[in-house]
Amino acid sequence: SSELTQDPAVSVALGQTVRITCQGDSLRNSYPSWYQQKPGQAPVLLIHGNDNRPSGIPDRFSGSTSGKTGSLTITGAQAEDEADYYCNSRDSVDNHLIFGGGTRLTVL
């Protein structure tokens, strides 16, 4: 079955820009969605359909995809952005959803 690979941990200085990536063959056929999860809380959808933000998501969050690599960019990271970030996509063969292993973002 397909897999999505994320870096386990990334850090960014307060106010700087950080890119979190997600790699997998499924991204050639299905845009990734991105989620933020803070400790003890449910995930929150940040980005879907490559670069669409649900209502209420700050515009410092953006998405992009190139080939089999999807990226979530945070422009001007804030202290409250410290969290785990997950990508997901759909396997076009069987319509199963796939989640990446998650990236823990530390804001320095």
Add this chain to the structure above:
Amino acid sequence: QVQLLESGGGVVQPGGSLRLSCAAPGFSFRSYGLHWVRQAAGKGLEWVAVIWYDDSQENYADSVKGRFTISRDHSNNMLYLQMNSLRGDDTAVYYCARDPFYGGLPGALDFWGQGTPVTVSS
């Protein structure tokens, strides 16, 4: 206001069964697909199952296929997950999540419940 309220979690012995429920008031139930996603303690998210917005399909992760069944009741806006032959590696917090099925296919989970914990242990 959109709400997803899971219940039914608890402690069960290996080989046992449990049925999770998810109440989904506050939105047009028939217009959305619904998923179960689980997360073991300290681990990442694992997709479990989906029922399509039009009830035309149910899809399951290989790890639960043949043991778990997803279903829903439109009369009371409820989603269920019947879990049989439970194993230790099924221990996790189970979330229900809503999917608008953008483009007619599953993928973006736009609203999540707070989860219900399941522990499989003797």
